[in-house]
Amino acid sequence: MAYAGKTGASRNIREISNSPSRGSLAGATARSRPVGALVTGLAFGLLAGAAVALLFAPQGGSETRRDLRRKFRRVGRSGHDAWDDLRYELRSARRQLTRALRRHQTEDVESEPVDS
Numbered sequence: 001m002a003y004a005g006k007t008g009a010s011r012n013i014r015e016i017s018n019s020p021s022r023g024s025l026a027g028a029t030a031r032s033r034p035v036g037a038l039v040t041g042l043a044f045g046l047l048a049g050a051a052v053a054l055l056f057a058p059q060g061g062s063e064t065r066r067d068l069r070r071k072f073r074r075v076g077r078s079g080h081d082a083w084d085d086l087r088y089e090l091r092s093a094r095r096q097l098t099r100a101l102r103r104h105q106t107e108d109v110e111s112e113p114v115d116s
Contacts, residue, residue, distance in 0.1 A: 057064055 054064075059067075
């Protein structure tokens, strides 16, 4: 069991304000430090991982660059194809919606009683 201090003694707890008028810049940066530390740690981890991967790569640098260019081209083409497919689907859906709205308007006009 951890020691929690004297029993019955009041604790001095600081209140952290959420309002910008009472809060200070130092308090805001203290709260954002964990996020900054996380981002910094991730960046260093990515750099270290990339360096280790390049050091232990089974092929030479020119071959690796060629393979990366091929993969990026392939991803670019498949991404372009996916956008084209999405564009086609959206145009088709728009046409169907337009036709349905026209049909609905003509049905409303035909079903209205004519006053004579």
